[in-house]
Amino acid sequence: MSKTPTSVLWEITVRLVLWSDTHVGSADPAHRRADETGTDLPVDRAPDTGLPRLRATTLAGLLRHDLTARTGDAEAAATLFGTAAAEDPDGNGYPGALDLDDAQGRVPAPVVPRSGNRVDPASGTALPGHLWSREILPAGTVLTAHLRLHVHEPGDEGRLLGLLVEAVAGLHAPAPEQARAPAPGPGPGLHVGARTGRGHGAVAATAWGARRHDLTTAEGWFAHHARTWDRRHQDGEHTLADGPATLTEALARVLHTEGLPDLACDLPAGTTDRRRRDELRLTLAVGEPDRPSVPGRVRPGLLMITDHPPPDRAGAVDRVHRHRPPARPAPPAEGPTPAYRGPGPSVSRPEEAQNPSAASGPALQSPGNEPVLGDTALHALLKRIAARLARDACEALGGHEDLWRHWHAHWWGGDTDPATALPRPSRVRLRRTPVLTGGAPLTTTRLTVDSLFGDAVDGHLSTDDMYCGGSAEAVLDVHEPDDAVRGLIALLVRELATVPLHTLGSGAGNGHGRVTATAATLTLHPGHDAPARTVDLLTAVREPDSAEARTARAWVSRWHARLRPRPVAEGDR
Structure with missing residues (x-):
């Protein structure tokens, strides 16, 4: 199925924050970086920077599945995300109006491996030889995702924007401290990675930015195509500095600036949820x-x-109760971004060797870790x-x-x-x-007692x-x-x-x-x-x-x- 050239292109940037621990595995765990540890299940990382990443195909699949589950409209999902040849009655398949880039992450603390053992569901005991070790992205990890919406016919712009607002509704789950009331609320939200049934991988959007390019004009065409990919991503991240918390607000700002108030008024005020x-x-x-x-x-x-003791308690205790960084994003750090080199923080600058949080990019305004x-x-x-x-x-x-x-x-x-x-x-x-x-925390000391004497x-x-x-x-x-x-x-x-x-x-x-x-x-x-x-x-x-x-x-x-x-x-x- 052929499509006409794009007449309007929307560049959309979103800052995603992980509310809970997450494991997003690599496509091929056998291929490791030279500085990675021997973890059975490492997190997926960008090969050029070593930063943890969320692949575009993973995020697109999550949005598509959530849109279909909430609305029951498979045709709308196909319009945004395309169809495979097996799903097309003609056997051809066609691309969707939305495409995405891999999202790279910044961690508030070192990515550490966590070990576990498979448990026999019948007896409730650990199975011998079934020990695993996986790397965990901590709560508070910030991911920046870039999306592009292609509008081929000017008359379809309002409909496509409405579909996009519906597709990202699952990313608007409230922060944990804002979700205390037992009222119906916005639903469970999206989860990414492994062990999502156990609460891992809760993710939500905290800021949106949008730019609109009219490719039928020379100014709009050059404004988009005359930039490198790095410059496009930097421009998108700059829109997050004062970006609103919802995509609807970000789109409405641009539409009013472009002199299209009617399209802004047609954006959906709420979302549909038909799930039982x-x-x-x-x-x-x-x-x-x-x-x-x-x-x-x-x-x-x-x-x-x-959990493993932190460095300041490593010589004093054998085990500690698990804590996590509070999931409150802070503004991006100034200056160049240091490369992430495996499970520990980068130490490319002297001050980062003494302060791990300085090496994690947009970290957290963290008053202290939270016990879980x-x-x-x-x-x-x-x-x-x-x-x-x-x-x-x-x-x-x-x-x-x-x-x-x-x-x-x-x-x-x-x-x-x-x-x-x-x-x-x-x-x-x-x-x-x-x-x-x-x-309150409590330190206990105990002895092993001989069972015979x-x-x-x-x-x-x-x-x-x-x-x-x-x-x-x-x-x-x-x-x-x-x-x-x-x-x-x-x-x-x-x-x-x-x-x-x-x-x-x-x-x-x-x-x-x-x-x-x-x-x-x-x-x-x-x-x-x-x-x-x-x-x-x-x-x-x-x-x-x-x-x-x-x-x-x-x-x-x-x-x-x-x-x-x-x-x-x-x-x-």
């Missing part, structure tokens, strides 16, 4: 109920989400509680073990299905890494920087939910609010890692612009005669019906 989803908001306190009969009173406990509740640990805790509840209910109802396992894997993810050879991703997804507020073992002294008390808000999104999974969620909240049997993090044998739900609401979004409905699940637990309790009991009944064995029909015998 539920939003579970939990406030989790570190500790256990002082008295289960008295709601809201939590005795603070200890928590350890293990743990993303993977929290998701694993909820998944483990859900598995126990499903197993016990299925056994009590007389169902076969495969029934609850299949149902549980459908919602919480599992290994590749042997029947279809397809992976089973989790439909219950943590939105972003929960950050602890309140509480009861004496201390010489040379086995360990010191840990743990975290005591505090609370965090966790938001989970359930995609395409039904009443059966809502019944499970109601029981899961009951478990967290009454007697916390399960723990997260290390030190579980010593009583560490218990969390208690002090607030829990489930907001139901039926999709197709229908109004949302919120149910207070803690009220359902504590007030058996309330309307919330009756709603929760109906959901639990549907859950039991789903796990109960079905009678065999005459034709199936």
Whole structure:
């Protein structure tokens, strides 16, 4: 399918900030830079500068998938992003109106590898020989992306701009400190990279810039084509200095300047979201109920989400509780950009050797690192509680073990299905890494005791920087939910609010890692612009005669019906 030459070209620049830890893997991990460590899963980096990057194909795929999911309009997505030959009825395929460049990132702290071990979903124990190590981009990493919108027919400009505004709606999720209210809100937002179901890879736009070139005039043609690619990217980054927080505002500014107020008025004021989803908001306190009969009173406990000690604590402690830089972008640094050389910061200037944050480009206005509740640990805790509840209910109802396992894997993810050879991703997804507020750090020292004689073992002294008390808000999104999974969620909240049997993090044998739900609401979004409905699940637990309790009991009944064995029909015998 041939297209007429471009008459109007829009250059759009966006500053993206990662709200949580992220791993964006390289296309071929076997090809390493000479100064990279032997990490199993390194992050993808630009070969010329060594800076972490988000490939254009990855970002385009995220925007296309999000646009299709929210609007249900595959044709609109094809208009912006094109179609492959297999998707075109004529077998040709054609390019879209939007093209993108790779986005390079600036990190607020050194990119460090994080190790983990694959866990057997049946027994909950680590599998021998399944240790992995992946590099993690920290929260606060800033990525600058460049987009170009080609308008071939002048009459299509307003429609294409409207489609672009819809496509980037998922990047307008609020910052973590602005997303406290349990109101419907803007939705889960976009996630990039691996382990997005565990809260990794939450990304949002913080500033937009736009330039419009009329290529039918000599001035407009030379203004665009007479520049190098580096100059185009620099001009785009300059528009971010006072860029607005939404693309609609950035486009409206340019259109009013160009004398096109009618196009500015036609830009969509809101976005469409036809997805069916539920939003579970939990406030989790570190500790256990002082008295289960008295709601809201939590005795603070200890928590350890293990991380490597920072340089200033390396000789004092063996392990520390995980912290992350606060995800608040700062203005770009002045002067030339130093090259990023592997997992540590560049030291091309003397002052950067003493201050790692000086080598990370647009870093953060960081008053200090924030303690986290743990993303993977929290998701694993909820998944483990859900598995126990499903197993016990299925056994009590007389169902076969495969029934609850299949149902549980459908919602919480599992290994590749042997029947279809397809992976089973989790439909219950943590939105972003929960950050602890309140509480205080606590350093503990302990000895290893000989199990036979009861004496201390010489040379086995360990010191840990743990975290005591505090609370965090966790938001989970359930995609395409039904009443059966809502019944499970109601029981899961009951478990967290009454007697916390399960723990997260290390030190579980010593009583560490218990969390208690002090607030829990489930907001139901039926999709197709229908109004949302919120149910207070803690009220359902504590007030058996309330309307919330009756709603929760109906959901639990549907859950039991789903796990109960079905009678065999005459034709199936």
